[in-house]
Amino acid sequence: MxxxxxxxxxxxxxxxxxxxxxxxxxxxxxxxxxxxxxxxxxxxxxxxxxxxxxxxxxxxxxxxxxxxxxxxxxxxxxxxxxxxxxxxxxxxxxxxxxxxxxxxxxxxxxxxxxxxxxxxxxxxxxxxxxxxxxxxxxxxxxxxxxxxxxxxxxxxxxxxxxxxxxxxxxxxxxxxxxxxxxxxxxxxxxxxxxxxxLPPLPAEQEVRLGGVLRLCADPRVRTGLGVVALLVTGHFAAYTYVRPVLEEVSGVSAGMIGTLLLVYGVAGVAGNFAAGAGAGRSPRSTLLVISAALAATVALLPVFGGSVLTAGVLLVVWGLAYGGVSVSTQTWLLSSAPEARESASALFVGVFNGAIALGALVGGLAADGAGVNAVMWWGGGLAAAALVVTALGKSPEDERL
Missing domain, CATH: 1.20.1250.20 (MFS general substrate transporter like domains)
Known part of the structure; x- marks a missing residue:
């Protein structure tokens, strides 16, 4: 047009x-x-x-x-x-x-x-x-x-x-x-x-299911989807059990847990806007920071979360990092396939929601098998894996093969 x-x-x-x-x-x-x-x-x-x-x-x-x-x-x-x-x-x-x-x-x-x-x-x-x-x-x-x-x-x-x-x-x-x-x-x-x-928004192009799936042939799209799967699975595996971890490790009261989680959420909103600005310049760099911060804070919560203060600091960093996951990974995928934004978004939403369900399943199995602290280490490990995939995989900043 x-x-x-x-x-x-x-x-x-x-x-x-x-x-x-x-x-x-x-x-x-x-x-x-x-x-x-x-x-x-x-x-x-x-x-x-x-x-x-x-x-x-x-x-x-x-x-x-x-x-x-x-x-x-x-x-x-x-x-x-x-x-x-x-x-x-x-x-x-x-x-x-x-x-x-x-x-x-x-x-x-x-x-x-x-x-x-x-x-x-x-x-x-x-x-x-x-x-x-x-x-x-x-x-x-x-x-x-x-x-x-x-x-x-x-x-x-x-x-x-x-x-x-x-x-x-x-x-x-x-x-x-x-x-x-x-x-x-x-x-x-x-x-x-x-x-x-909204103004009229005519469809930019006809999208077929085969076209959606063919996007996965692009190594930049595959990398982005892999990072989404690892970060979201790790987060929901760990975050589902953050309350019992805070109670057992930090001795936090029920009333204080609500306050800490509210602080976490507010940090998440701030992280969303900070990451949006960063991802617009460099999706890879932004996701490297996010993955490293998530890997460290989630895994270290059972180790250094022994007081309300340190637990609160770790939760703030966790919130800032995870708050930027959606906008950063979406920016990665849209930049990887600018000619097929809806198809890339469809894959993103599918993987994101599948990872939510998988994270809850993985967290439950880890909690039942090895305790809630192990869930944090699993979550941190998956975030660390996302760090490796982000660093080594193809990004939208690389030239198209």
Missing amino acids: ALTEKNAGPGGVSERSATRGRLGVAAVAGATFTVVTSEMLPVGLLTPIGDALGVTEGTAGLALTITGLVGAVSAPLLTPLLGRFDRRTVLCALMAVLTVGNLLAAWAPDFAVMVAARVLVGIGMGGVWTIAAGLAVRLVPPKSIGSATSLIFSGIAVASVLGVPAGTYIGELADWRSAFVTVGVLALVVLVALAVS
Whole structure:
């Protein structure tokens, strides 16, 4: 498509349309916040959900696992199915699916209906995340792409800090069904914001499943996906068990754990924006720093986390590092395949969500077999492996073979 406006960017963005583009970026950030909050919402509500639906907490936890697995599978499959549909229309439709999923979960009279609701949430999440990840380049001028991408991914970081605790708090004030209703209404509000603020976004090219999979032939894409798998698996293996580690190693009280995790989350938001700026200049250098910091802090927490102060410092560094994983790895993949941004995003979302599920599995096996401290060492080891892959693998800064 010819660019007819002065200072138009890669997606046809001009300075004249920049204001609307920034509003669109904010709406897309709201969408990423909403999908991640929807995915993680059951975490703080497992006990009341299990009691109401007559299942154990372990079974209720499948509400989270199912959504993650559906998101991992649907992301690469939805991209070809979206065909030539306008991406604004598709985003709004997916947010409608997310709205229905959350409201259905709120109504669910039994666990079978809850599972169906969570499948809808997984479809909405996988699709929204895939499209949203590559939209910044189409909405703002080139000089603003880095900060806009960071803002879009800040929705993920902020959801981990505010979204899940807020849902849990609503559940305590009212009930767990009210929490799902609230997030469902939020999804509807975001749908309206997307419809109003986004310009028409015609599909840039038709995407086929074979084309998505063929991206894996690019060594830079393979390296990026490998780093995503290692970092996210290691993080979720360790972070799932951070509370018992803090209790056993640091002797932290329940009230202080909440404070420490909030500090961790705030550091994660800051890390997201810092890494976004760094990755725009050099994805490899940024991920080398992130991988090294994660490897050190996660592995050393059982060793040097004997006091609240040192544990808090380690958690801040952990938060800063992991907060930059999403935006840095996404920047790596989009830079590796600029001509196929949606396909690269689909692979990214699939691997990312698969790694979440794998991390929980690996962490559980390590905790049962060798104790929670061993989980931290496993997590640190996987981050160290990511460091090696980042250093030795092909990056978008290398010339295309």
